[in-house]
Amino acid sequence: MKNKGAEYIWFDGKFIEWEKALIPINTHALHYGTSIFEGIRAYKSNNNLHIFKLKEHMERLFRSASIYSIKINHTIDEMVDGTVQLLRKVNMRESCYIRPLSFVGVHGIDLNVTYESPTHTFIIVFPFARYFQTEGIRVGVSSWRRIHDSSMPPIAKSGANYLNSILATQECKRNGYDEAIMLDKNGNVSEAPGENIFVIKNKTIFTPDMASSILEGVTRDTVIELAKDLGYTIIQRPILRSELYIAEEIFLTGTAAEIIGVVSVDGRNIGNGKEGQITKKIRNTYNEIVTCNNNNEKYKGWTTEVW
Numbered sequence: 001m002k003n004k005g006a007e008y009i010w011f012d013g014k015f016i017e018w019e020k021a022l023i024p025i026n027t028h029a030l031h032y033g034t035s036i037f038e039g040i041r042a043y044k045s046n047n048n049l050h051i052f053k054l055k056e057h058m059e060r061l062f063r064s065a066s067i068y069s070i071k072i073n074h075t076i077d078e079m080v081d082g083t084v085q086l087l088r089k090v091n092m093r094e095s096c097y098i099r100p101l102s103f104v105g106v107h108g109i110d111l112n113v114t115y116e117s118p119t120h121t122f123i124i125v126f127p128f129a130r131y132f133q134t135e136g137i138r139v140g141v142s143s144w145r146r147i148h149d150s151s152m153p154p155i156a157k158s159g160a161n162y163l164n165s166i167l168a169t170q171e172c173k174r175n176g177y178d179e180a181i182m183l184d185k186n187g188n189v190s191e192a193p194g195e196n197i198f199v200i201k202n203k204t205i206f207t208p209d210m211a212s213s214i215l216e217g218v219t220r221d222t223v224i225e226l227a228k229d230l231g232y233t234i235i236q237r238p239i240l241r242s243e244l245y246i247a248e249e250i251f252l253t254g255t256a257a258e259i260i261g262v263v264s265v266d267g268r269n270i271g272n273g274k275e276g277q278i279t280k281k282i283r284n285t286y287n288e289i290v291t292c293n294n295n296n297e298k299y300k301g302w303t304t305e306v307w
């Protein structure tokens with residue numbers, strides 16, 4: 001979305017025209033990265049628009065805010081409701097991306113951000129289809145290490161964290177890869193710039209644990225539950241870089257990327273160099289769930305209908 005995504009945005013609880021949403025040049029977030037945000041998807045299917053895990057995303061927004069004492073002047077329910085109302089207001093009928101964001105407003109050059117500091121919150125929406133254009137992606141391990149909880153908590157989805165993601169992405173693109181994999185400060189596998197990682201060995205699924213400098217992905221949580229429901233064993237533990245090279249399958253998960261198979265790491269094929277069977281099964285089930293085409297009643301509660 002490089003331009004306007006819809007006629008209106010939701011700004012501090014009101015609808016305003018996209019073009020009229022202007023912020024002062026001395027907005028704190030612009031200077032110091034003091035913003036926290038979410039990325040959510042809604043899927044067009046069965047003559048409706050289904051928002052995936054809307055409440056879970058808003059809950060994470062509030063957790064990110066609390067890490068930095070950034071006050072959100074609305075409740076989780078108001079944010080949930082605001083999202084649905086916005087999609088109706090702009091008459092969104094196609095699959096789209098939803099970006100709620102809270103930021104510190106005009107606060108001078110004061111680095112003491114407290115719950116009294118002025119903040120604003122907006123939600124923008126824009127049509128969105130695929131993130132990766134290929135069936136399987138080629139990844140490279142980045143020389144940039146993932147930020148660590150001791151300096152900048154990766155569990156907070158803050159704007160500033162993405163400078164780390166940007167360095168890794170720039171490097172991987174320069175080297176001809178589709179995506180980067182970052183190691184944590186100890187050299188264990190952490191995550192991709194905007195996705196979590198899963199590794200399959202002996203039909204068991206592994207994913208880096210919370211202490212491996214990851215964002216607790218909503219898609220990651222979904223896949224963990226889904227994989228168990230499909231009968232797989234799933235283990236969260238530190239993963240060595242070298243384990244990537246001997247994996248049977250690898251896939252990445254994220255709201256934007258959804259579930260995407262990794263076909264090579266650092267130029268070495270994973271499995272037979274194509275999307276693996278377990279990845280495919282999890283990906284297909286995930287696609288059924290987000291589009292509300294899965295018969296399991298449990299998963300129906302994961303989506304919110306707009307229309």
Ligand SMILES: Cc1ncc(COP(=O)(O)O)c(C=O)c1O
Nearest residue numbers: 194195196215217218219254255
């Ligand atoms: C750094 C990072 N890790 C993981 C994820 C995946 O999180 P989710 O599945 O909630 O989109 C994202 C995307 O938001 C991300 O930016």
